[in-house]
Amino acid sequence: MSRVAVMGAGSWGTAFALVLSDAGNDVTMWARRPELAAAINAEHRNPDYFPSIELPESLTAVSDPEQAMEGAEFVVLAVVSQSLRVNLSHWPIPADAIVVSLAKGIELGTGLRMSEVVSQAGGIAAERIAVVTGPNLAREIAERQPSASVVASTSEATATALQQACHTPRFRAYTNPDVIGCELGGATKNVIALAVGMAVGLGLGANATASVITRGLAEITRLGQALGADPYTFSGLAGLGDLVATCSSPLSRNRTFGEELGRGRSVAEITASTRQVAEGVLSCASIQALAAAHDVELPIVESVAAVVAGELTPAGLITTLMSRSAKPERY
Template sequence: MLHDAGTEVIVCARRPEIAEQINERHENTQYLPGITLPEGLRATADPAEALDGADLVVLAVPCQTLRENLHAWRPLLPGDAVLVSLMKGIELGTGRRMSEVIAEVTDAPADRIAVVCGPNLAREIAAGQPGAAVAACVDERTAQRIQAACMTSYFRIYTNTDVVGCELGGAVKNVIALCVGIAVGLGFGDSTRALLMTRGLAEIARLGAALGADEHTFAGLAGLGDLVGTCSSPLSRNRTFGENLGRGMTLEETIAVTKQTAEGVKSSEAVLELARKHNVEMPITEVVAAVMHHGMSIAEAASLLMSRSPKPERYGV
């Protein structure tokens, strides 16, 4: 997408054979088979080569590996580059959002750290289907730079200064999508899915309010948009992970057949820790974390959710 917008792009791959495949065959057969990549898109397995002279450094690694990777890359980062996070998760042990991890490791100021999030399913975007996302930075001008670098005839970028809200929307929706996937795997229909998505959005908004986010963010692409996209699509890794569990696969079996990272699995525990730290009630997140990390059965999780005491629709922060 950056390439299509006229931005010179170098992709840094973890494995040399992937970089070679992108350069020579213009395809990534492991992650996007059948999608022809632009001939002008270059790839390398050398971080120094990828980062040399870059004015935008777009970070898209599994959330729990970001800190370690950044420590290795820090000496190579251009001093004035904008650091853009595409990652949707919360760091285990610290409760840090990805922009906070970037700030801690690199010492970059807030006006050089941005996030891009929204209902962006990789295969659809790579195929050029119409889509949109939010570029968020505390500095509006930085968000506008990213907007200009990414906007194409098939993809719109909106700007936002609410980094906290955008990151929370992207991280927590993965957890909710796991629960929706389980419901789909169990054979439940649209009413159940609508219930989980709507109450999931309420959880995201409560946590966001406690952390100082703008509540309007959760009605936009980074909130409701990302939640609907991830919970509705069979292309979603988190929903698919949940579906496999709902169909009766064990957690170990589901992990074994999952080719790419389902961020909600590890982030569920981190999100729950963050919620408890701020006294925010998140019942869906709580049962997902219990299923993923503490051996709770799916039957018990469903029973706990449906047997909670009566509540008004809006409560808490």
């Protein structure tokens, strides 16, 4: 049994805290709002995200980050990507703890992956950092449906330690040393899911969505290879697996956000109507900039970024992609 702090009480943080608790760990979850922490402790549910799912009684919540992390062997970062740096500047992470990133994004302005933000802003050595990614639809995991994910770290010992800490009869984790590929796959698939959602919202069928998913995988792979990732990663859970789940499920907040865009709602309207964060909306511009810096062409990502910026309509996105010049498939 390990002492684990999960820093964030959103849907994914809550689901992963449940997994860690089921694996026999002593888990404390940090909630930004004291009233949410109190409700989790009193009701053994997260009323904001999973009001119908019972949480283990051993899973507790606090609103003091120092209290949450006291004595923790694992510190799990379950906040949105663009707030990670600010939070790390205030959190006293234990010196010997393994730090785990759940966020799937690229930081605006710096183009850094989340593990790089953790290392830079938190002063954490790379061998103490791990990333959890793959097809991680939070509700299904919270419902204890069978799921497989990837634990990535440059340190085999760190990856194995986390793998053992989160292994349950319903949650299976595979290790992978390719942190670059795993993080790029997790971040970029959110943007592709927005495009798929727009196609669905416009009333397009399976041919269109399958085409976007497949060409989206090609874009993810091109970017990953340019940044030094292992191409094999993108055929696994952190690449194709995460992409298919995020693009196909109505539980995916990025696909759902894209559907609403396709139906004519604005980014501001959709954002105001939900407490969930669609990471692809936040990261599309930073992924586009990262690709430009490495001279990688990502037409789907570029078009989604234009829609989010109000420079292109969802219908215009489809027209733009379909009117590109003909090329060999492996281009």
